[in-house]
Amino acid sequence: MKFAIYQMDVIPANPEANKAKIIDWMETELVQDVDTVVLPEMWNAGYALDQLEEYADKDGRDIVPFLKNLAKQHDKHIIAGSIANKREDGIYNTSYIITKQGELIHQYDKMHLVPMLDEHVFLQAGKEKGKIFELDGMKIGVVICYDLRFPELMRSLALLGAEVIIVVAQWPTSRRVHWHYLQYARAIENQCYIISANSSGECNGTQFAGESYVIEPTGKLVTEGPKEKEATIIAEIDRDIVTQFRKDIPIFKSRVPHLYE
Numbered sequence: 001m002k003f004a005i006y007q008m009d010v011i012p013a014n015p016e017a018n019k020a021k022i023i024d025w026m027e028t029e030l031v032q033d034v035d036t037v038v039l040p041e042m043w044n045a046g047y048a049l050d051q052l053e054e055y056a057d058k059d060g061r062d063i064v065p066f067l068k069n070l071a072k073q074h075d076k077h078i079i080a081g082s083i084a085n086k087r088e089d090g091i092y093n094t095s096y097i098i099t100k101q102g103e104l105i106h107q108y109d110k111m112h113l114v115p116m117l118d119e120h121v122f123l124q125a126g127k128e129k130g131k132i133f134e135l136d137g138m139k140i141g142v143v144i145c146y147d148l149r150f151p152e153l154m155r156s157l158a159l160l161g162a163e164v165i166i167v168v169a170q171w172p173t174s175r176r177v178h179w180h181y182l183q184y185a186r187a188i189e190n191q192c193y194i195i196s197a198n199s200s201g202e203c204n205g206t207q208f209a210g211e212s213y214v215i216e217p218t219g220k221l222v223t224e225g226p227k228e229k230e231a232t233i234i235a236e237i238d239r240d241i242v243t244q245f246r247k248d249i250p251i252f253k254s255r256v257p258h259l260y261e
């Protein structure tokens with residue numbers, strides 16, 4: 001499976017401009033040759049949290065049809081990062097997965113809200129258990145940014161069979177060391193690919209790190225995006241590497257969950 005990651009400089013509080021950027025990016029040459037594209041976290045409105053009442057999508061009503069059309073038009077699966085998404089009981093940070101046939105096959109609301117960003121003041125936390133989905137026979141899970149700090153969530157996706165975990169993010173440069181090491185740890189401990197799409201822009205004085213990664217289950221770096229700069233990252237992944245590594249070091253067979261609690 002070949003991926004294009006959009007390490008996007010998200011424009012805060014401007015969904016129309018961000019949609020236009022994605023339309024243009026999908027036309028770029030690098031993206032033409034891939035099966036699947038990956039977008040970053042909250043790409044519609046950025047981290048303008050105090051303006052989300054105005055700029056959040058209304059339960060995906062605008063953005064889901066937008067993504068479905070784009071997927072069909074370009075014949076590509078879209079792992080659509082996440083968007084600020086207003087429902088009756090508040091605003092969620094929601095990820096959507098759309099197939100190249102234009103079908104919405106998965107959605108996930110970010111379950112861990114970030115205290116350092118006061119997310120609990122502006123956002124609702126997702127209440128549903130993590131699930132996985134399949135694209136071209138590959139089992140995939142998606143998590144959103146701060147979720148990366150919770151090994152329990154990522155392990156639960158691996159136990160459901162995830163061979164790839166996508167991390168969509170707006171992770172700040174100030175904590176880029178955590179961003180780096182946590183992804184390696186999650187790849188190695190869950191013996192899965194980690195594919196991340198981080199933002200590279202700036203919002204209210206916070207600079208986002210860029211440095212989107214593709215890491216093999218073995219901990220080998222496949223490729224990495226530049227620091228703090230918009231970029232397209234292309235990577236091909238190989239399911240056999242997951243299968244072989246899980247045979248070589250069979251940690252899932254060695255687990256003793258009854259001794260962990």
Ligand SMILES: NC(=O)CCC(=O)C(=O)O
Pocket residue numbers: 041114144145146147149169170171172175178
């Ligand atoms: N958008 C986020 O979830 C940021 C997470 C973060 O800054 C951190 O975990 O540190």
